[in-house]
């Protein structure tokens with residue numbers, strides 16, 4: 001199949017429309033703005049709705065409205081905007097409404113900066129809104145996955161009637177890579193529970209309110225059962241040279257890419273290293289980690305956060321294997337050379353470095369963003 | 370509906386068709402509402418249900434309920450029901466109406482909901498002229514939560530959070546929602562009505578009907594503010610509360626029409642929605658139809674030669690740093706290679722420096738980040754000094770300058786310096802320096818077929834004047850490098 005060069009942020013929108021998305025509501029923010037811009041260009045041409053909302057609070061509530069009316073809808077933002085959406089995400093989970101939210105992460109708490117970071121893991125994967133709910137979270141590591149996982153996100157959102165977040169970082173959003181799209185577009189369909197302004201849907205009700213304690217408990221148990229079903233059926237991870245790995249590197253998104261490059265170099269130097277890249281962050285690939293714990297000596301998590309996903313790795317491994325952690329934040333990326341150095345140190349400590357050549361890469365000046 | 374004659378006048382009562390027969394969504398007392406005696410919400414609910422009946426729109430109606438005493442609209446109204454988060458009904462209603470333009474979308478909000486927490490949503494829905502109708506219940510307090518102050522609380526009015534009475538110094542002045550929204554150009558109809566006496570109530574009913582009728586007629590935003598009694602929180606009897614609406618609230622909130630563009634909008638006519646394309650047209654519209662993509666020139670790529678270009682391009686914004694990288698990546702793709710292009714973005718771009726990472730490889734590319742390039746294109750000295758030390762041993766630096774700075778020279782580093790900007794200027798525009806440098810890069814790397822470069826250029830550069838210049842610039846860049854080789858040989 002022929003491919004074309006495209007930015008991750010643009011691929012999201014094209015894939016969304018091909019997946020039957022017909023409404024986009026958003027508010028500009030770097031490094032996610034291209035998503036809104038592409039939606040503004042394509043939605044009106046493809047029979048969809050595009051509105052630039054007055055805030056992310058409004059955006060997510062517009063998604064609530066579109067989803068209530070049975071339309072596949074999406075928004076996109078970055079950390080500060082996702083923070084504002086949390087109330088609405090909780091309402092949508094409570095009202096069992098599907099939607100897709102792209103979070104193109106930037107740096108720092110507060111206004112921070114626009115460098116690439118992975119600091120939204122907690123607020124997105126653990127749920128930054130109130131109450132007992134979860135969002136399904138997909139973490140693309142390439143432009144192709146931006147397209148593929150966006151399409152999957154809509155299916156999962158509908159299947160589980162729940163918000164799904166595509167969690168990427170500024171790099172994946174901004175970079176261009178070859179990408180291909182399905183040539184058959186999915187037709188929008190009206191779910192039977194939607195409130196669509198028709199006689200057939202008149203008795204339908206969308207709400208997250210339930211005053212009765214027992215019924216509210218039942219509703220939450222139902223949500224929990226859905227999340228459990230999603231964990232059983234939808235968990236995804238990529239394993240890269242893990243079969244014989246002594247050290248399993250764990251990273252998602254752009255880190256997964258860097259860890260692959262590290263693995264190639266480390267293997268060339270005689271070290272048995274592999275990569276586990278979670279593709280779903282919720283549900284988290286616990287089973288894959290537990291399986292690898294039977295053969296690997298240790299796990300090394302590398303993140304562009306000060307230690308968020310590493311908590312889930314530790315929970316999954318439950319003390320069965322040591323879990324080491326390396327990170328850069330603030331818009332800095334752990335470079336291949338840095339991570340390699342970290343891996344060599346671990347290998348030496350574990351007595352795995354025998355025969356492994358010393359790293360040649362010298363300290364580089366990473367001048368990017 | 371049943372009519373019974375009482376003395377010499379007829380009392381009409383009974384349930385509107387748009388109300389459920391029995392309020393089964395309610396836990397107990399399913400034959401009556403949850404509203405207190407004398408509550409304005411109950412009165413307005415009845416008015417609204419009658420209007421829905423009269424206009425024959427029950428099946429099409431979607432009610433977007435608030436958080437507040439009006440939260441249980443879905444207990445009563447036998448229409449499509451959506452309950453919104455506190456204050457967000459206008460945003461929810463916006464999207465419902467946009468996606469289901471044939472439906473009649475009615476927002477229902479209290480004064481805390483609309484004028485405090487949801488003030489942004491209502492303002493912007495009104496300003497966009499959303500084709501929805503909004504019923505706004507102003508009872509001057511937060512009733513649901515037990516009687517705290519609202520933006521609409523009157524000066525001096527005691528509430529649980531203004532125990533000494535509302536003071537302008539601490540809480541500001543009562544907010545006039547109709548007056549505020551009437552300053553906007555988009556709304557079609559805005560009226561404030563009251564429930565202070567029967568005459569006012571009759572007018573309220575008419576106004577609500579107008580607001581919904583406007584939507585049925587395809588007109589835009591209508592809002593009716595209803596001054597409504599809340600006897601329980603106000604600690605008044607229903608009759609006293611009704612009087613307070615008329616005697617006190619009305620003084621602060623004058624009744625009347627604040628905006629009426631009904632006639633003008635009717636005359637302007639309705640815009641017809643664009644016809645949506647068919648599904649099979651979508652890939653073409655999105656520019657992703659495979660049939661529209663070029664075949665490429667993979668066959669022209671020299672077989673067997675390993676390709677692993679790891680390029681960093683850096684310079685000032687406006688020098689075409691990103692474009693140089695893009696043409697390179699595009700040409701690589703055309704030649705059947707795996708490629709990646711990653712720009713620096715945001716403030717860096719704005720503060721004047723710019724750089725990008727480009728990779729071209731026969732094998733799938735692991736990391737798109739080029740921390741240690743084997744080819745650096747430095748379009749100025751600061752960029753050179755920023756990245757030169759990261760270049761791998763055996764790598765190349767192409768530098769825009771008469772001479773490569775002596776202190777940057779190191780063993781194992783190949784360098785090619787030329788006054789690219791000046792050369793581009795001589796060619797016709799110094800902004801083509803990036804393409805001259807690309808020409809040299811292509812010559813140095815000597816992996817990409819010329820056809821791929823030409824194809825990439827055609828895809829990226831739309832202006833024919835630039836196209837012609839860029840082609841000459843690339844050719845000149847190739848020549849420059851070839852000439853330098855000859856010089857070396859003859860030297």
Ligand SMILES: Cc1ncc(C[n+]2csc(CCOP(=O)(O)OP(=O)(O)O)c2C)c(N)n1
Nearest residue numbers: 436437438455479480481482510511512513
């Ligand atoms: C985010 C949020 N903050 C606060 C509340 C609590 N709350 C529920 S109703 C309400 C005020 C309702 O007052 P109003 O809109 O005037 O309606 P009324 O009850 O007077 O009809 C508040 C503050 C909430 N539900 N959500």
